[in-house]
Amino acid sequence: MSGLSPAPPVLLARIGKPNSVSLDSYVADGGYASWKKVLEGVKGGEWTPAKVTDMVKASGLRGRGGAGFPCGMKWTFVPTKEKRGDKPVYLLCNADESEPGTFKDRLLIEKDPHQILEGMMLASFALDVKHAYIYIRGEMVHGAEILDKAVAEAHEKGFLGTDVLGSGVDLTITVHRGAGAYICGEETALIESLEGKRGHPRIKPPFPAVSGAWGCPTVVNNVETLSCVKHIVDRGAEWFKGVGRNEKNTGPKLYCVSGHVEKPGVYEAPTGIPWEELLALAGGVRGGRKLKAVIPGGSSAPMLTAAEIAGVPMDFDGLVAAKSMFGSAGIIVMDETTDIPKAVTNIAKFYAHESCGQCTPCREGTPWLLKMLRRIVNGEGKKSDLDLLLQISNQMGNGMTICVFSDAAIAPVISGITKFRGEFEAYIEKSTKPEFEQKAPTDLTNEIADRKAAGIHS
């Protein structure tokens, strides 16, 4: 059997069912069976933390938050009890989902919160965590309410608390709301934010697994990753490994398809589904138009032309081979009517707004890229602008900064200009000021100033 053959959904199995958020409906569908099974096996030694970790390792599960790091391996970086002494271990569920084009975690949070909680419980057991947090982005107000209620229900029914189900295991979960800042999705910025600070990414090492929240060993995992853990303990590592293109790209995966498609939405498919099949799931390109380009992993991923994405397996290694990345599996489809320079300018606006401001190349570079792109699409571009844009971009990437935000910010600019240079040149050819040195346009400054002057949103 091919690991890519379509199967009934697993992660999305309960979505669309009436009252899918309630604990009773979750239990009626077999939910919390794994959590019970594990806890009941603790005293007899049938279930140990190492056993859960080994299952996750054997499953080949890679992080669904963006970097694709092997989940089980990350867990083993947490120092042993002897080494960490009295320090508690924290598990943080990353529910900050803010990467443009990504909306899978929201669906899981709003429709099946107990699936996430059960994944967190099993991960907490594996990592000896007594207090786990869910960091949810501030904009998901209802999502936070749903999670809060789910946590309260789980406490009430005895799935959380002290001595859970008589096993001797203690576990509390706290829902923590962010307040609007993309960078807080980066794991060390998330930790700073949880600690009550500005979301400034930390210099690594030390990595969170060694020194994270409040200086204690901390594992940060994405909502979808933790949801997968639940199913791995349910069905076994072999099952998970059997779904997907190969042993490095395993398991069921959520794909967020948006932009110019007939049926935008979240689709579950085996990791590595070929591009054409995924596009077909989303109903194809809108209005029967031709495909122009695809951003395959959230706005931070280099865009691919229609020719480049043909036949590409949509997974971690397939997209790296195609010189892009899988990232958050936010797949943004652009049809033939798309104005690429404007799309790139739009993405540059996002990064200029979201830079945390710690590193000079990123803080200064992101607004500069935007200013130059703005003047090109506003018909005031200079002939030298495109090379200058590439030059600035190259000075912003390649490890010049504390986190990879800066690399993400330049990916759309570099890929857009190299692959669709003609479209940028067409703007510059029509430019009213092609030759002369000119001041930076006031346009961007206006907009950011607009937001700032308003004093309520900058």
Added chain:
Amino acid sequence: MSGGQNLPVAEQAGNPRVGEHGALSCGRTLSFSRETRADFDRLLGRYPTKQAALLPTLWLAQREWGWISREAVDYVATLLELAPAFVWGVVTFYTMYNRAPVGKHLIQVCTSISCHLNGAEEVFHECKKRLGGLKTGEVSSDGKFTVVEVECLAQCDKAPAVMVNDDDYFVITKDKLDAFLGGLK
């Protein structure tokens, strides 16, 4: 140091200031209502440090007063034993803490890429136009509306996406704007 003349007026006049580190104070005392105070007390037990309760406490302050004033900053700083300057630094980092009063309906239009591909900028500009040429962040004269531009709301499949206060609205295209705005009473 003697330069009395350079001291701020309030201090010269001997007006007491709020909080331990009064530099940012505006001189008016605020405090939480009883219910909010109870919510605050519950918060503290969820974190190993007091400081970690800062974001949730600011949320409580915004719920209580609608926005985060300098007085609210001082009050929160006192509650959590933090410097007001630090609290203010945190408030200004995050976009969702309102640093000025907003209209009854805070209309937040996403203009990130998937919404952009579906005409979001036009929706944003048109929205302000139909509300009488409202500027970004401004409160309409009847106090009902404020319009701001926001980044991706993780609703990209329902683009253009708009959030009004805590509620999500989808596929707000230009031709649906009148009905959408009319629905906000």
